[in-house]
Amino acid sequence: MTVQNSATPSLTISVRSGTLLAALGVVSFSFSLPATAWALVGFGPWTATGVRGLLAGLVAAACLLAARVPVPGRQHWPGLLTVAAGCAVGFPLLSTLALQTSTTAHSAVVIGMLPLATAAVSTVLTGRRPSRLFWAAAGLGALTVAAFTLQQSHGLPTLGDGYLFAAVLVCAAGYAQGGRLASHMPGWQVIAWGVVVALPVSALVTVFALPVEPVHPTDRAVVGMAYIAAVSQFGGFVMWYRGMAAIGVPKASQLQLAQPLLTLVWSVLLMGEQPSPLAPVAALIVLGCIAATQRARG
Structure with missing residues (x-):
C-alpha cells in the first residue's frame, strides 16, 4: 500500500521512532491476507467483511470520541466517502472474495500493484505530469503482474484475479484520497472517519450475511477475524500514518517495498502454501518498478 501524508505539528516523535512505527505498519499489513484466509475458515466472505468493518468502526468511533475529535468540515466528506468505499468496504470485500479461489501467495503478487495504482490515481488527482x-516503470509493473496471473491461470484470468484487480483499483482511489486528506487532518483520523462512515454498510452486511453463511468460530478463525478488524483495518494505519509523518513519504515508501515479499513468507510459514517459483520473481520485478516510480516522482 503507498499513501501520501504530510507531517502534522502534533506528531513530534523522533526519526528513529517514526521509522520503527512505519516498519511496524508495513509488517502489520503484510499479515492481512493470511489473517483473512484464517478468518474464512470459520466465517463466510460477506460475514467476514461485515464483522471486520463493524468491529473496526466501533474501535475507531471510541478513539474519536475519547480524543474529542470534531466532525470534519463539509469539504472533506467527498474524500472521506472515497476512503470508506475503497479502504473500509471495497478492498476488504473484494480481497476476501478473491481468497476463496486464490492462494495468499498469488494474491500478494497481484496486490503488489497497489502502490503503482495509487501513484497513478494520485497523479490524476493532483494534476502532476510524471x-x-x-x-515506463508503472507499465512494466502492470505487465509483469498481468503476465504472472495469465501464466498461473493457463492463459485466462480467473474470477479471483478479477476480484483482486478490482480491489487494487478501489483501494488505490481510497489511498490517494486519504493521502490528500492527510494534509488537512492527522492521518489516523482519516482512516478512523473512513471506517466510521462505513459503519452502516458494515452493519447491514453483517445482519444479512450472518443468517445465510455458516459460522464456525474456530480458534484460528477468531484470531484471523480479530487481526483484520483491529490491525488491518485500523491499528496498522495508525502506526503507518504516524511513522510517515515523522520520516516523510519517500523514506516510508521504501520500507513498504518489502510488504509483498513478507506476505509470500507468511504464506509459507503460516498457511503451508508452496508458491510458484515465479511468484517471488514477479514480486521482485514489481518492487523494482515501485522503487523506480518513487524515484521518478521524487
Whole structure:
C-alpha cells in the first residue's frame, strides 16, 4: 500500500521512532491476507467483511470520541466517502472474495500493484505530469503482474484475479484520497472517519450475511477475524500514518517495498502454501518498478 501524508505539528516523535512505527505498519499489513484466509475458515466472505468493518468502526468511533475529535468540515466528506468505499468496504470485500479461489501467495503478487495504482490515481488527482521513467516503470509493473496471473491461470484470468484487480483499483482511489486528506487532518483520523462512515454498510452486511453463511468460530478463525478488524483495518494505519509523518513519504515508501515479499513468507510459514517459483520473481520485478516510480516522482 503507498499513501501520501504530510507531517502534522502534533506528531513530534523522533526519526528513529517514526521509522520503527512505519516498519511496524508495513509488517502489520503484510499479515492481512493470511489473517483473512484464517478468518474464512470459520466465517463466510460477506460475514467476514461485515464483522471486520463493524468491529473496526466501533474501535475507531471510541478513539474519536475519547480524543474529542470534531466532525470534519463539509469539504472533506467527498474524500472521506472515497476512503470508506475503497479502504473500509471495497478492498476488504473484494480481497476476501478473491481468497476463496486464490492462494495468499498469488494474491500478494497481484496486490503488489497497489502502490503503482495509487501513484497513478494520485497523479490524476493532483494534476502532476510524471516523467517517462514513472510511466515506463508503472507499465512494466502492470505487465509483469498481468503476465504472472495469465501464466498461473493457463492463459485466462480467473474470477479471483478479477476480484483482486478490482480491489487494487478501489483501494488505490481510497489511498490517494486519504493521502490528500492527510494534509488537512492527522492521518489516523482519516482512516478512523473512513471506517466510521462505513459503519452502516458494515452493519447491514453483517445482519444479512450472518443468517445465510455458516459460522464456525474456530480458534484460528477468531484470531484471523480479530487481526483484520483491529490491525488491518485500523491499528496498522495508525502506526503507518504516524511513522510517515515523522520520516516523510519517500523514506516510508521504501520500507513498504518489502510488504509483498513478507506476505509470500507468511504464506509459507503460516498457511503451508508452496508458491510458484515465479511468484517471488514477479514480486521482485514489481518492487523494482515501485522503487523506480518513487524515484521518478521524487
